[in-house]
Amino acid sequence: MVEVAGIRPGDRLFFYVQRTKQIMGGYEAVTRPFFDQNPLFKGATHINERFPFRVGFKQVVDFAKPIHINDIWASRDQGQIWTMQQARGDAIGRHACWGLTRQESIILWRMLQELNIIAPLVEDRHNKLPASLQPLPINTSIGGTLNHPCLVYEHALQALLLEDLGDGYHTELFGNYEDFLPSVPTSSGKEMDIVLLAYDNQHKVLWYQILELKKDRFRWEDLKQLLDYEVWLTSGQAEGNPRAVHMAAVANRFDNDVIDHLRRRKEAGQKEVRLIRYRYNGLCAPRLTLEQIVV
Structure with missing residues (x-):
């Protein structure tokens, strides 16, 4: 799904x-x-x-x-x-x-x-669609704690965010992305949860933005994984251009050692890793609520 x-x-x-x-x-x-x-x-x-x-x-x-x-x-x-x-x-x-x-x-x-030197256009003749289209049944069950409620399933967070991106939401946080890919594989066999892309007028990639998602806490090992993805994408597809690769962590909360490390990176003038907190309450709003955490 x-x-x-x-x-x-x-x-x-x-x-x-x-x-x-x-x-x-x-x-x-x-x-x-x-x-x-x-x-x-x-x-x-x-x-x-x-x-x-x-x-x-x-x-x-x-x-x-x-x-x-x-x-x-x-x-x-x-x-x-x-x-x-x-x-x-x-x-x-x-x-x-x-x-x-x-x-x-x-x-x-x-x-x-x-x-195909001969490739004719085709008359629109697709099968009749259902009278009403039922949305995807994303399991948005809420778990976590009383003070930190969160989605039970990480794939639910990924699906909800992909639906939002498909509808063009969250540009105030992620910029004017023109493309987005889920579960992008790396040479290590791991997968980047979502990669956003923007293009120049020759359809070449202008920048990449890696989103690492966690349904609840974003831990130190998650940050290390995100930084590894940035190194891999920079050295490969971005052809060694660090300006073209950006990172954001999307989670319900962030461990103190993650925040402390990113604060030190910022003070040292190193590349920013933005922290994005999500909230979801399907009874009040059908979409994710996202806000950037300042470190």
Whole structure:
């Protein structure tokens, strides 16, 4: 559910066919993600209650020839496509869906155009959608303590924040982001919870912003992990440019040693790690409330 929470109408979609190891493209989302346990059509045996998290989409271009996954890995080796983690040979081993940057989408689209010299536009003929779309059933149960109530599940925090980002919220805290990716893999096998991106007018990444999420306390080891992510992203995708990589920790509360360390970093003129406290009360407001903590 987290993997699709941020999809919005107009987003490009690609499909990976495991059996043939091919990427199909030319598709576009027409709805937000929704929950539906009904069969996709009368008599459907594959898309039914087993796959209730759905997105309406349509085909916009008929690319008859798909891209083989080996071509994708070749581009990835050149640093052009980096979000597809290659654990066990493909990204399906860990996630059913994964996000692509705008750059990667453009590269895949160009590959499809190179393969298909005839690629007609397609008349809109997507299946009839449900009369009313039921939102994703994010489990927003509240736990924690009386003084520090928090979400019970970290994935709920991630899904809620992705929904907010998909709707363009929180620019006052995160800047004018143009893209966001959940669960971005690193070479160590770990995943950055969310990465925000902004682009220049050539669609090249202007800056990255790493968000490390914790449903309750943000501890010293969480800060060390965030700093490791910053080093990895700076040395790799940012090509050694520390100005282009930023960090923010999003949690319900922050341990004193985290705050003390960041205060010393600030006094020493080192790169800032911003602390963002979240609050959630679904009865009063459907969205997260975020505020920056000054250290």
